Amino acid sequence: LAFTKTAQAFFGTVPVAEAIPAAREAARNALDLDPTQGEAYGALGVMRLVFDWDFEQARRDLEQAIALNPYDVYIRHGYADYLASAGRAQEGLAQMRIAREHNPNMPWSQLLVMTHLSYASRDFDEVLAEARRTRTAYPTNDMSSTIIADCLWRLGKYEAKRTLILTQAA
Numbered sequence: 660l661a662f663t664k665t666a667q668a669f670f671g672t673v674p675v676a677e678a679i680p681a682a683r684e685a686a687r688n689a690l691d692l693d694p695t696q697g698e699a700y701g702a703l704g705v706m707r708l709v710f711d712w713d714f715e716q717a718r719r720d721l722e723q724a725i726a727l728n729p730y731d732v733y734i735r736h737g738y739a740d741y742l743a744s745a746g747r748a749q750e751g752l753a754q755m756r757i758a759r760e761h762n763p764n765m766p767w768s769q770l771l772v773m774t775h776l777s778y779a780s781r782d783f784d785e786v787l788a789e790a791r792r793t794r795t796a797y798p799t800n801d802m803s804s805t806i807i808a809d810c811l812w813r814l815g816k817y818e819a820k821r822t823l824i825l826t827q828a829a
Contacts, residue, residue, distance in 0.1 A: 660732055661686035661702035669709060679710055697728025705737040708744065717741055730761035730770045739775055748779035766797050773806060783810045 664682035667673035682702060689699035704720030706711040721738040728734055735758035742751035752775045758766040773793045777786050787810040794803035802821065811820035 661689060661699055662685065662705075665702050665705050665709075669705075669737035675710065679706060682706060685791065695727050696733060697726075697731060699722040701725065701731065701734035701737050704734075704741070708737065708741050714741070714745065730758070732758040732762050732765060732771065734809075736771050739771070743775070748775070751775055752779040766800070768799060769793050769796060770802055777806050777809070786810050787814070796817045 661682045664673070664678045664685060666752065668675045668678035668682065683706065685773040686699040686702045686706075686793065689696045700720045701724035704717045704724055707720060708717035712719075715812065718741055721741055724731070724734045726739060727814050735754045739751035742748070742754065752772070754774045755768070755772045759765075759772045762765070762768040770793060773786075773789050780786055787807060790803050791807040794800070794807065808820050808823050811823065
C-alpha cells in the first residue's frame with residue numbers, strides 16, 4: 660500500500676498532500692507489524708528521496724530495504740534513483756541489472772535497465788541496442804520507442820528518427 664500511494668503521488672494520479680501521508684502511515688503500520696518489511700523501508704526511502712529531499716535518510720532506508728529484500732525490483736529502482744541523484748548513475752545502472760538478473764521475466768525490470776542505461780551511458784549505440792531488445796520483447800511499451808528516437812537523434816540519424824516517428828503515428 661505504501662508503494663502504491665507513493666507511486667500515485669509521483670505520477671500525479673492522487674494529490675501529493677493526500678497520497679504521501681497515507682503512504683507514510685501504511686509504511687509505519689507495516690513496520691509495526693513486521694520490522695523486517697523491506698518493502699516498507701523501500702517506500703519510505705523513495706518518499707524521502709523524491710518528496711522530502713532527505714538524501715541521507717533515503718539512502719539508509721533504501722539500503723535497509725535491500726538488506727531485507729535484495730531482489731525486489733521496486734526497491735532496487737528506488738536505490739538506483741538515489742544513486743543517480745547522487746551523481747553515481749553507473750552504480751544505479753548496476754542496481755537495475757541486479758534486479759533484472761533476479762527478475763528476468765518481469766517487464767518492468769527490463770524497462771528500468773533500459774531507462775537507467777539511457778542516462779548512465781554516453782554510448783548511444785549501446786543504449787539503442789538495449790532499447791531495441793526491450794521493444795522487441797515488449798512491443799506495446801512506448802518507452803522503448805521514445806528512447807530509440809532519442810538515441811537516433813543523438814547519433815545524428817535524423818532520417819531514421821523521422822521514419823520511426825512517422826511509423827508510430829500511422
